[in-house]
Structures are given as C-alpha cells and as structure tokens.
Amino acid sequence: MSSEQELQINPVVGDSIVHNNKVLTNLHSLTASLFGVSAGILGLESYYGFLFYIVFSIITTILFYTFQLAPGSLAEGRSVVDTSRYYRGALDIWTGGITNGLPGFILTWTLFYGLVRA
Amino acid sequence: MAQIPAQTLHRDPQLFYWILIPITIVMVLTGVLRHYASVLMTTTPKKADIKTIREQRALAHGANLRNNYHVLSRKAFETRRDFLIDGFESGAYLKNPQQKGQPPANPLSDPNAMEGMMGMMKNNMAMIIPNTLIMSWVNAFFSGYVIMKLPFPITIKFKSMLQAGVQTKDMDPRWMSSISWYFLCIFGLQFVYVFLLGSDNAASQIAQQMQAQQMPVGPMAPGQDPSKMFKAEAENLAVIEHYSVLDGVEERLLERIKV
Numbered sequence: 571m572s573s574e575q576e577l578q579i580n581p582v583v584g585d586s587i588v589h590n591n592k593v594l595t596n597l598h599s600l601t602a603s604l605f606g607v608s609a610g611i612l613g614l615e616s617y618y619g620f621l622f623y624i625v626f627s628i629i630t631t632i633l634f635y636t637f638q639l640a641p642g643s644l645a646e647g648r649s650v651v652d653t654s655r656y657y658r659g660a661l662d663i664w665t666g667g668i669t670n671g672l673p674g675f676i677l678t679w680t681l682f683y684g685l686v687r688a
Numbered sequence: 689m690a691q692i693p694a695q696t697l698h699r700d701p702q703l704f705y706w707i708l709i710p711i712t713i714v715m716v717l718t719g720v721l722r723h724y725a726s727v728l729m730t731t732t733p734k735k736a737d738i739k740t741i742r743e744q745r746a747l748a749h750g751a752n753l754r755n756n757y758h759v760l761s762r763k764a765f766e767t768r769r770d771f772l773i774d775g776f777e778s779g780a781y782l783k784n785p786q787q788k789g790q791p792p793a794n795p796l797s798d799p800n801a802m803e804g805m806m807g808m809m810k811n812n813m814a815m816i817i818p819n820t821l822i823m824s825w826v827n828a829f830f831s832g833y834v835i836m837k838l839p840f841p842i843t844i845k846f847k848s849m850l851q852a853g854v855q856t857k858d859m860d861p862r863w864m865s866s867i868s869w870y871f872l873c874i875f876g877l878q879f880v881y882v883f884l885l886g887s888d889n890a891a892s893q894i895a896q897q898m899q900a901q902q903m904p905v906g907p908m909a910p911g912q913d914p915s916k917m918f919k920a921e922a923e924n925l926a927v928i929e930h931y932s933v934l935d936g937v938e939e940r941l942l943e944r945i946k947v
Contacts, residue, residue: 599879616840677876684836
C-alpha cells in the first residue's frame with residue numbers, strides 16, 4: 571500500500587496540527603519567560619544561561635509528553651516515543667519550542683540580570 | 689595570563705524607573721492597542737452578488753472533488769465529475785458568460801480588488817506607524833544612557849547598534865543603551881501578549897509578518913480570467929485516475945483480525 575493511500579485511510583487533519591502546534595508554542599513562550607526570570611536571578615552568564623534554557627525547555631517538553639501524550643499513545647498500543655498521533659514529525663515536538671521561546675527568554679533574562687546583578 | 693577585570697559602571701538606580709519601565713510599559717501597551725485596532729479594523733467581507741458567489745463556489749467544488757475523490761465510490765465520482773466538467777466547459781457557472789475570452793479587467797480599476805489592497809495597506813500602516821513613532825520617541829528622550837548589561841558576551845560589531853548615542857570607545861559591547869532594550873522588547877514580548885490577550889492575538893508584529901508571508905491565495909485571485917480557470921479545473925478533473933479508500937478493505941480487515 572502506498573503511503574499516500576495510507577494517509578487517506580488515517581488522515582492527519584491540518585487544522586488539528588495547527589492547533590496542537592499553537593498550544594505547544596504558547597506553553598513554550600510562557601515557560602521560557604519564567605526560565606529567563608530564574609536564570610537572571612541566579613545570575614547566570616553566557617553559555618550557562620543558554621544551557622540552562624535548553625535543558626529546562628527540554629524538561630518542559632518531557633513533562634508535557636509524559637503527562638499529555640504518552641498515556642494516549644500507550645492506550646492505543648503504540649510505542650512510548652511515538653508522536654505521529656499528534657504531530658507530523660518527532661523533531662517538531664522536541665525542538666520546536668526552543669526557538670519559539672528564545673526571544674522571550676533573552677528579554678526576561680536580561681531584565682532580571684540587570685535588576686539583580688549589574 | 690592575567691584576568692581582565694570586568695567593567696563595572698555605577699549607574700543611578702533611578703534609570704530603571706525613568707527609562708526601563710516606561711519603555712517596557714509603552715511597548716506592551718502598543719501591542720495591546722495594535723491588537724484592538726486590528727480587531728476594530730477588520731472589515732466584514734462585502735456581500736457579493738449571487739453570480740459571483742456561484743462562480744467561486746463552483747470552482748471550489750471542483751477543487752474539493754479533486755482533492756477528496758478517494759472517499760467516493762467510482763460511480764458517485766464519475767457522476768459528479770461528468771456533471772462538473774459539463775458545467776465548467778459550457779461556462780454555465782460564469783458570472784457574465786458574454787465576457788468569455790476577453791482579457792481580464794485591470795485590477796486597479798476594479799473596486800473589489802481595490803478594497804483588498806486597502807485592507808493590506810491598513811494592516812501595514814498599523815505596523816509601521818507605531819514602530820516609527822516609538823523609535824523616534826525612544827531616540828529623542830532616552831538616547832545616550834547606558835542602562836543595562838547583557839548577560840552574554842557579544843562581538844564588537846554590535847557595539848554601534850547597541851550603544852547608539854554613547855560614544856565611549858573602550859566600553860564593553862555588553863553594555864546596552866535604551867534603544868537596544870527597545871529592540872529586545874520588539875522581539876521578546878510575545879509571551880506577554882499571549883498572557884494578556886490569548887493566543888489568537890494580533891499584537892506581535894513578528895507574528896503578523898510571518899502571517900503576511902504565508903497568506904493563502906484565494907480561489908479567485910483578482911485579474912485572472914475565470915473561464916480559463918474553469919477550463920483548467922475541468923482538465924484536472926478529467927485526468928484523475930479514480931480509486932477508493934475502500935478498495936481491498938476486506939483483505940485489510942482480515943489481515944488485522946488474523947491472529
């Protein structure tokens with residue numbers, strides 16, 4: 571069976587993907603600003619700040635994944651790391667949030683670093 | 689190698705209250721204002737007369753049939769296809785059939801097309817005017833102050849951008865003036881808008897620019913000859929090789945329940 575036909579039997583609806591991505595983007599842009607606040611208060615500089623951001627945004631995704639996606643996937647008999655039920659690609663969900671939240675992170679990081687330290 | 693001591697600057701704490709906070713508040717409020725301005729300025733689409741709507745809908749009908757033919761059985765698909773191709777080729781759905789084959793009217797003289805362009809202009813204006821206003825405001829009132837230090841090092845190239853109006857040669861480029869705080873606000877305030885206005889807001893100009901770039905082209909782009917579009921659609925329909933999703937469904941079902 572060709573993949574095109576498979577997609578027509580189990581269609582992936584564009585609207586739902588857009589909605590899912592929007593929810594994830596909002597989550598990331600809100601949490602990124604909070605990470606910026608904490609990085610600024612901790613007084614992290616240069617690489618440590620960015621590492622902090624990357625690590626914590628991945629943790630956010632993992633939490634989101636274990637609480638929101640994994641139960642549904644397991645109940646359907648899929649494997650644990652199968653994201654195709656909700657998102658088009660696995661890379662989308664794991665790294666998509668990092669670039670979305672970065673400007674907000676830098677803003678609050680700078681602000682709180684400036685307020686607390688400099 | 690001797691460690692270069694970090695530059696320290698003693699700044700008046702009043703700088704925060706009189707520069708940082710005003711700029712931030714103004715930026716947030718402009719975003720909110722832009723959101724509500726765009727909500728108010730969205731014009732309800734003008735009522736088109738029945739012939740125009742029929743023309744557009746017939747074309748959309750053809751496109752839908754072309755995209756979703758696999759859910760129909762062969763007979764149903766063929767009936768619909770023949771009916772649509774007949775209509776498309778005879779020009780039964782055209783708005784004014786006697787204009788067939790004539791070159792399309794100049795889009796500038798068509799009042800409907802003008803309206804679409806005006807809407808785009810309004811959107812652009814709503815983005816450009818606040819930006820230039822606030823930037824000149826920041827430049828006029830707050831230039832020449834160093835207010836903050838970036839938490840990460842950047843190269844010397846950024847110095848002219850970040851420290852505009854501060855002519856101090858040896859200063860670390862990490863120190864930033866008020867105009868660079870303004871730039872940070874432009875890019876980073878999205879989360880505030882999400883928090884205040886919900887996710888469907890029109891406050892962020894970055895998001896708006898992205899939207900404008902990927903705006904879908906409507907089924908009836910102005911300046912195209914509808915009769916030609918109908919011809920092309922009829923051709924597309926005619927070449928479809930039909931198959932149904934239900935083809936071979938029995939085998940698939942048996943395969944699934946076979947233990």
